[in-house]
Amino acid sequence: xxxxxxxxxxxxxxxxxxxxxxxxxxxxxTLVMVTAEMLPTAVLDSLSDSLGVxxxxxxxxxxxxxxxVVVASLPLARLARRWQPRDVVVTSLVLLxxxxxxSALAPTYGTAAAARVVGAMxxxxxxxxxxxxxxxxxDDRQLASAVAVVLGGATAGMVVGTPGARIVADHLxxxxxxxxxxxxxxLVALLVRLVVAPGRSATAPADGAAPADEARAGARGGRPQRxxxxxxxxxxxxALALAGHYGAYTFITRLTNDLAGLPGGTGTVLLVFGVTSAxxxxxxxxxxxxxxxxxVVAVSATAGAxxxxxxxxxxxxxxxLVVAAWGLSSGSxxxxxxxxxxxxxxxxxxxxxxxxxxxxxxxGIAVGAALAADVVARSGPNAVPPLAAGLVAVAAVGLAxxxxxxxxxxxxxxxxxxxxRRSGVARDSRHRVRG
Numbered sequence: 499x500x501x502x503x504x505x506x507x508x509x510x511x512x513x514x515x516x517x518x519x520x521x522x523x524x525x526x527x528t529l530v531m532v533t534a535e536m537l538p539t540a541v542l543d544s545l546s547d548s549l550g551v552x553x554x555x556x557x558x559x560x561x562x563x564x565x566x567v568v569v570a571s572l573p574l575a576r577l578a579r580r581w582q583p584r585d586v587v588v589t590s591l592v593l594l595x596x597x598x599x600x601s602a603l604a605p606t607y608g609t610a611a612a613a614r615v616v617g618a619m620x621x622x623x624x625x626x627x628x629x630x631x632x633x634x635x636x637d638d639r640q641l642a643s644a645v646a647v648v649l650g651g652a653t654a655g656m657v658v659g660t661p662g663a664r665i666v667a668d669h670l671x672x673x674x675x676x677x678x679x680x681x682x683x684x685l686v687a688l689l690v691r692l693v694v695a696p697g698r699s700a701t702a703p704a705d706g707a708a709p710a711d712e713a714r715a716g717a718r719g720g721r722p723q724r725x726x727x728x729x730x731x732x733x734x735x736x737a738l739a740l741a742g743h744y745g746a747y748t749f750i751t752r753l754t755n756d757l758a759g760l761p762g763g764t765g766t767v768l769l770v771f772g773v774t775s776a777x778x779x780x781x782x783x784x785x786x787x788x789x790x791x792x793x794v795v796a797v798s799a800t801a802g803a804x805x806x807x808x809x810x811x812x813x814x815x816x817x818x819l820v821v822a823a824w825g826l827s828s829g830s831x832x833x834x835x836x837x838x839x840x841x842x843x844x845x846x847x848x849x850x851x852x853x854x855x856x857x858x859x860x861x862g863i864a865v866g867a868a869l870a871a872d873v874v875a876r877s878g879p880n881a882v883p884p885l886a887a888g889l890v891a892v893a894a895v896g897l898a899x900x901x902x903x904x905x906x907x908x909x910x911x912x913x914x915x916x917x918x919r920r921s922g923v924a925r926d927s928r929h930r931v932r933g
Contacts, residue, residue, distance in 0.1 A: 525651030532655030630852030740862025778829025
């Protein structure tokens with residue numbers, strides 16, 4: 499049974515209201531993190547012209563970022579566990595601001611790439627620390643809602659942050675967009691320092707268990723430590739689902755080209771996807787303790803929406819309905835996935851799970867985009883939806899199977915006990931007859 503008591507001194511009492519102020523500030527942190535990751539895509543043309551490189555090479559600044567996050571998150575999060583979470587978040591945000599400022603001043607592509615590496619390392623630590631600290635700020639029953647609030651900032655980074663940076667770049671140049679991001683990041687760092695509770699350092703072994711947790715387990719009768727295997731299995735299936743989803747999303751403008759005649763063109767399609775994704779996050783916040791079921795439903799619905807993408811050409815109404823269904827289902831995925839990962843990890847592996855989350859998500863983005871790009875090069879964009887839907891559908895089956903297996907295992911021990919009792923009674927009866 500999971501220990502649902504809040505571990506952070508700033509957490510609310512059992513069943514109390516959500517700590518809105520710190521959660522919204524952490525949402526601001528995820529906003530600047532996602533904006534920093536995607537900013538090169540918003541200023542692709544002007545950045546390429548200024549640095550004298552092709553747009554394809556500038557686009558690699560985004561894939562470079564994702565790769566660094568995948569490689570660096572776990573080891574850097576392990577090093578950072580000795581400090582209080584708030585201090586780690588503040589320090590990482592300051593480093594992210596410095597990276598953005600260095601990007602703004604970069605005279606060459608190599609300098610910009612080096613600045614992006616520093617920013618990606620900071621964001622890897624940020625995701626790991628924020629993920630784990632959110633779980634410490636709230637009661638277990640509020641975890642889905644808290645994660646949804648914080649991830650709302652990440653969605654805002656895609657819907658508001660990146661377009662806003664483009665507006666700044668159009669009026670003041672791409673370097674001004676990076677300077678504005680650096681200033682916003684420093685502001686968020688200050689708010690984190692003033693509003694968010696310090697939390698406790700996780701000076702446990704590599705699996706993330708804190709000494710206090712082990713002491714409490716011993717006091718409750720030497721309960722064996724929770725295995726990390728369910729977390730790894732879950733993240734494996736999620737990585738497959740994310741690869742399918744992000745692979746298709748990489749080519750969303752090509753896959754929805756039949757809707758380009760709508761007022762606003764592709765912008766309208768992206769707006770519909772962004773708004774419904776935000777609605778998906780709000781829906782995930784209502785999952786409560788049922789995140790496991792919600793996750794299976796969300797992944798299954800995402801597979802269905804991807805399979806329906808060829809119907810976009812039927813007409814504008816049908817096409818927008820398919821895009822909306824895709825946005826709604828996939829939008830709920832991150833919040834439900836992160837909540838379920840943190841729940842399965844428990845307090846014993848929370849630090850490890852927090853560091854694993856950005857690895858899974860960024861790995862899914864990188865692998866999915868690369869796989870889809872290869873498919874498009876070989877067979878064209880129309881070959882992407884069936885493959886993406888197949889990957890996500892397999893992940894949905896993999897996520898659903900443990901529930902069935904768990905249901906069977908929960909019955910087997912009781913049957914075994916009953917059999918043992920019956921055989922014991924039979925032996926006792928034989929002994930009494932012999933006596």
